[in-house]
Amino acid sequence: MTDEMRTGTRIRSVSRAAHLLMLIASLPEPDRSVNRLAKELGTSVPTVYHLLNTLVDAKLLARDERKQYRFGFAMEVLSAAYAQQTVPPPELLAPLRWITDATGESAYLSAWRSGNPVVLAHLAGTHAVQVTDLRPGYRGAANARASGKVLLAFAEPADRERYLAMHPLESMTPKTITDPAVLERELARVAKNGYATDIEEFSVGVACIAVPIWSNGIVMGCYTISAPVQRYRQHKARYLASLREAVQMLGDQPATQPQEGVGDPA
Incomplete structure (x- = not known):
């Protein structure tokens, strides 16, 4: 078997088209000029026009009356299919394993799915003392979970308001936020600090800390560490550093991380 057969053929035009779609998703509308897109892609303006026209024909993009390019209705099909997919993206699992190896604690991957913050993956830690497991597929009590707070804090305002309007704030423990x-x-505060915590808000005796996973300026999910409260209080700084190091492994993360705010909970 040749190297090309083992690795698979890469088609440059398809790669450029995919990159172009990601650029349009990440750039504000006023910045989506063809010249800007060509510069970001490292190619010529005519090539960008060819790519744009091809994507319009495929209904992945549409050109409005102002000659601005925006996503076409075919993207709605792809978006809906992705939102229903509960199998975690493989590239997000290696950092999750690294978190458990580095800290010895249980770690979770969560993301928005069908309008809900959902646990996609869970890896048990190696410490003798474990905590209550959140199994993949769990989607309740976002107000009580560190992961739920991260996903709510960084969601589009309309998506956050829609979720909160449809989901009353559940009381899981006496410390759960229900106001x-x-x-x-x-x-x-989560949006300012760049991470969220819950200290016995979801489960008595358990504390969690979560950080967002960014891609092209969009939060694609979050990683969470869960530990007994006493151990969490001793190692919170190390847990946070490990989570942030894990997301940096993926690249495309913010260049600087927010610092802990004054009065941040232990």
Whole structure:
């Protein structure tokens, strides 16, 4: 078997088209000029026009009356299919394994699926003392979970408002946030600090800390560490550093990380 057969043929035009779609997704509308797209792709303006026209023909893009390119209705089909997919992207699992190896604690991968913050994967830690497991597929009590707070804090405002309007704030323990105003302040702090915690808000005796996973300026999910409260309080800084190192493995993360705010919970 040749090297090409083993690795698979790469078609340059397809790669450029995929990159172009990602650029359109990540750039603000005023910045989506053909010249800007050509510069970002490292190619010529005529080539970008060829790619754009091909994507319009495929209904992946549409050209409006202002001659602006935006996503076409075929993207809705792809988006809906992705939103229903509960199998985690393989590239996100290696950093998840690294988290458990580095900390010895249980780790989770969560993301938005069909309008809900859903646990996609869970790896048990190696410490003798384990905590209550959240199995893949769990989608409740976003207000009580560190992962739920991260996904809510970094969601589009309309998506967050829609979720909160449809899901009453569940009380899982006496420490769960059930006041909408308090939750709003908590989510603002999460957005500022770049991570979320829950200290016995979901399960008594258990604490969690979660960080977002970015791709092209969009939060694609989050990683979470879960540990007994006492061990969490001793190692919170190390857990946070490990989570951030894990997301850096994926690349395309913010160049600087927010720092802990004043009065941040232990």
